Amino acid sequence: MALWVSIIGGMLVLGLIYLGWRLRQQQRGIIDFQLTYHKTMTPAQIQHSRRFFFQTEVKKSSIYRRLHRGVQVGRWGSYGLLALIVVQQIGLWQPDDQPVMATLCWLGLLVTLTGRNLCQWQLNRQLYASVQIAQTPAHVDLMMTPMHFTQSFLRLQLWSIGTLATLMLTLAVASGTETLPDDYLGGLLDGLGWQSTSSRVMPRVSSSSSQESDTDDDDAQDDAEQTTTRSSESQTKVKKVYTSAAYVRSLPVKSQRYLTRQDRVGLISMYYLVLNHYDYNGIANNPTVKYVYHVVKNIKPLTIVVTSTEAKRKFYYLTQIDKQNHVRVYRFKNQTPSAFHGLVPAYQEYPKSKVKMGQLIKAYYSDQDGSYHRTMWAMEPGTDWTY
Numbered sequence: 359m360a361l362w363v364s365i366i367g368g369m370l371v372l373g374l375i376y377l378g379w380r381l382r383q384q385q386r387g388i389i390d391f392q393l394t395y396h397k398t399m400t401p402a403q404i405q406h407s408r409r410f411f412f413q414t415e416v417k418k419s420s421i422y423r424r425l426h427r428g429v430q431v432g433r434w435g436s437y438g439l440l441a442l443i444v445v446q447q448i449g450l451w452q453p454d455d456q457p458v459m460a461t462l463c464w465l466g467l468l469v470t471l472t473g474r475n476l477c478q479w480q481l482n483r484q485l486y487a488s489v490q491i492a493q494t495p496a497h498v499d500l501m502m503t504p505m506h507f508t509q510s511f512l513r514l515q516l517w518s519i520g521t522l523a524t525l526m527l528t529l530a531v532a533s534g535t536e537t538l539p540d541d542y543l544g545g546l547l548d549g550l551g552w553q554s555t556s557s558r559v560m561p562r563v564s565s566s567s568s569q570e571s572d573t574d575d576d577d578a579q580d581d582a583e584q585t586t587t588r589s590s591e592s593q594t595k596v597k598k599v600y601t602s603a604a605y606v607r608s609l610p611v612k613s614q615r616y617l618t619r620q621d622r623v624g625l626i627s628m629y630y631l632v633l634n635h636y637d638y639n640g641i642a643n644n645p646t647v648k649y650v651y652h653v654v655k656n657i658k659p660l661t662i663v664v665t666s667t668e669a670k671r672k673f674y675y676l677t678q679i680d681k682q683n684h685v686r687v688y689r690f691k692n693q694t695p696s697a698f699h700g701l702v703p704a705y706q707e708y709p710k711s712k713v714k715m716g717q718l719i720k721a722y723y724s725d726q727d728g729s730y731h732r733t734m735w736a737m738e739p740g741t742d743w744t745y
Contacts, residue, residue, distance in 0.1 A: 363532045370525040377518045384511045388503055395498040407500045412485050425481040432474025439467045446709070460709070464530035468523060475519040483512055599721040600638040600729075603629065603711070611716030612723070623651045623662060624734025625718040626677050630687055631733075633708045642732030649674065650740035654698060657745045663702055664737070676705050683715040698745045 385405075392404045416422040443463050486508045489501040598605040606629060617625075627649075631638055641649060647666050654661040659680040665672050673695075676688040688705040696704050722730040 363528060366528055367525065367532075370521055370528065373521045374518065374525070377514055377521060381511065381514050381518065384507060384514065388507050388511075391504060391507070392498070392500060396500065404500060411501050415485060415488070416481070422481060422484065425477050425484075428477035429474050429481065432470045432477060435470035436467055436474060439463050439470060443467070461530055461534040464526060464533050468526035468530060471526060472519065472523045475515075475522065479512065479515050479519060482515065486512070600632060601635075603632045603713075606632065606717055606721045607713045609717045609720045611714050612720035617715075617719075617723075619651075619653075619662075620737055620739060621723075621734055622679070622715065623664065623677075623737045624730060625715070625722050626662075626685055626687065627664065627733050627737060628722045628730055629685070629711075629713060629718055630675050630677075633687060633711060639729050639732070641736050642729055644736075648738060649736050650738050652740045653742045654701065655742050655744045657698075663743070665740070673703055676702060679715065685711075685713050685715055685718065687711040698743075701743050701745060 389401045389404055393399070393401065396404065416426050443460065446460055446463070486503055489503050490505050490508045491502050492505050494504070495502075599609075627641055628638065631640055637643075647668055649664060649666050651662050651664045654663060659678045661676065661678050663676050664674040666674055671693065673690045673693055675690070678686050678688070686707055688707050688711075690703040690705050692703050694703050695701060724730050
């Protein structure tokens with residue numbers, strides 16, 4: 359499905375580029391026609407004069423003004439919907455049902471853009487009809503436009519409107535079927551330095567003054583060494599599996615090997631860090647906090663809840679693994695237990711978090727000491743919870 363969406367989307371984008379080029383050629387053809395009869399003028403002067411004439415005509419006619427108002431409404435509406443899509447992609451806004459909201463935004467963009475373009479086409483059709491000429495007269499003013507240019511221009515505009523609407527519909531379908539990844543803008547944002555500003559280290563739990571006084575010099579030295587190690591690691595090139603959840607979901611599935619439940623929770627915890635744009639060593643580098651995972655019995659698919667000893671944040675995340683080894687990750691809306699008969703707080707899925715366990719194995723699994731290995735050992739098995 360993702361492959362077909364990519365192929366169709368790419369073809370539509372190429373079609374829009376071609377149509378845009380053809381429209382530009384048509385406009386150049388009109389300017390060249392005018393230059394034949396107004397040799398002392400520059401192309402910019404002719405273009406400015408024609409634009410001024412059309413703007414003046416719009417102000418004179420109430421019908422033209424209504425169409426122009428429709429263009430403006432559609433334009434600003436599409437800007438607003440584009441802004442909503444962007445803030446969803448970069449995580450600044452996470453509605454309760456983000457996949458549905460993202461799909462609605464794409465459909466809204468389809469409606470506003472198509473409405474805007476149709477109003478513009480209708481306005482152009484009427485304006486060009488007023489200056490269209492079938493045969494070139496003896497005297498040609500700056501506004502006259504040969505019929506074949508007008509017809510070709512309006513025809514290309516219709517094709518552009520249809521192609522753009524099809525592209526928006528494709529994106530809406532891709533979003534609704536979870537084919538479009540939730541952070542497909544991640545690569546662009548990473549290139550602009552977004553990761554360095556949005557990534558944050560997992561918070562540490564502050565210790566009391568009495569605990570601080572009991573800290574050994576050896577422990578302080580170990581912390582300093584770990585800090586130095588993290589600093590040197592941050593200076594190296596960070597792999598995409600630690601920064602882009604979409605990239606992890608695009609990986610090929612690695613052959614299923616024997617994994618303990620603790621291994622699986624460690625893999626999912628690494629993915630959880632990426633979903634939240636946390637430092638990929640966040641859990642491993644927080645020795646003051648203990649993490650425990652609990653299996654919720656009598657519920658399908660397999661449901662696991664990760665908790666911690668943090669005073670302000672006991673419930674970390676919930677994950678479900680189905681029989682096909684598909685993983686979904688959920689965040690808690692608050693820390694007040696209300697779901698599963700008071701076992702856990704209300705929760706909601708991270709936008710399009712679905713990933714295959716084999717992809718997590720491909721991304722993170724290692725027998726050697728590293729961020730995954732330390733994260734896995736930070737996950738301690740707890741008692742099963744009965745739902």
